[in-house]
Amino acid sequence: KQEVTQIPAALSVPEGENLVLNCSFTDSAIYNLQWFRQDPGKGLTSLLLIQSSQREQTSGRLNASLDKSSGRSTLYIAASQPGDSATYLCAVSNTGTASKLTFGTGTRLQVTL
Amino acid sequence: SAVISQKPSRDICQRGTSLTIQCQVDSQVTMMFWYRQQPGQSLTLIATANQGSEATYESGFVIDKFPISRPNLTFSTLTVSNMSPEDSSIYLCSVEEPRGEPQHFGDGTRLSIL
Numbered sequence: 032k033q034e035v036t037q038i039p040a041a042l043s044v045p046e047g048e049n050l051v052l053n054c055s056f057t058d059s060a061i062y063n064l065q066w067f068r069q070d071p072g073k074g075l076t077s078l079l080l081i082q083s084s085q086r087e088q089t090s091g092r093l094n095a096s097l098d099k100s101s102g103r104s105t106l107y108i109a110a111s112q113p114g115d116s117a118t119y120l121c122a123v124s125n126t127g128t129a130s131k132l133t134f135g136t137g138t139r140l141q142v143t144l
Numbered sequence: 145s146a147v148i149s150q151k152p153s154r155d156i157c158q159r160g161t162s163l164t165i166q167c168q169v170d171s172q173v174t175m176m177f178w179y180r181q182q183p184g185q186s187l188t189l190i191a192t193a194n195q196g197s198e199a200t201y202e203s204g205f206v207i208d209k210f211p212i213s214r215p216n217l218t219f220s221t222l223t224v225s226n227m228s229p230e231d232s233s234i235y236l237c238s239v240e241e242p243r244g245e246p247q248h249f250g251d252g253t254r255l256s257i258l
Contacts, residue, residue: 062244063244065246065247067249072254073251073252074150074236074249074250074251074252075187075236075238075249076249077145077246077247077248077249080245080246082244120186120187122187122247130175130177130240130243130244130247131177131189131192131202132177132187132189132238132247133189134186134187134188135186136185136186137186
């Protein structure tokens with residue numbers, strides 16, 4: 032059974048800092064990995080999707096990397112802003128189980144002025 | 145990407161009653177899912193809503209408690225039956241189209257049971 036863990040559970044940084052969020056998964060037979068953002072009381076916004084054959088994806092100030100063999104992914108946020116404050120979730124889908132996503136526990140990020 | 149609308153956005157219900165949540169997509173999609181997010185927790189998949197056939201439920205979820213309909217490729221409903229306070233959660237639908245593309249989520253339905 033796939034298990035996904037995110038570290039740290041919460042993080043507070045001053046505006047402008049670069050930061051890294053970590054995601055680890057137990058079963059390396061993944062189809063893809065997706066990073067989401069969730070604002071309080073809202074649904075999920077897809078940030079980046081990395082296919083199992085890829086090493087990284089970039090979108091603006093966000094860069095996600097994937098090391099499938101070690102069961103790890105990182106989300107790098109450059110030059111953080113208060114608007115980045117949210118909960119960040121990673122989720123994996125496994126080969127052979129259609130598109131079912133297994134979610135991590137999330138990292139709650141606060142960027143202060 | 146698909147635009148997903150969920151109704152209601154929130155509700156407060158009495159113990160023992162049932163509530164049906166609607167999920168409408170602005171385009172035809174093959175894959176549609178229902179998730180639950182309990183307070184302070186991450187998301188857990190309830191079931192895959194299959195068009196024209198019975199939904200596929202995950203371990204720990206049963207059709208009698210969470211009946212799902214999928215009459216066409218743009219619409220699905222999830223009913224939370226005989227509710228108890230433990231059912232207080234956010235319920236979200238998501239779609240993936242085509243296979244392997246990012247999943248997109250509705251804004252969710254925040255449900256509180258008194």
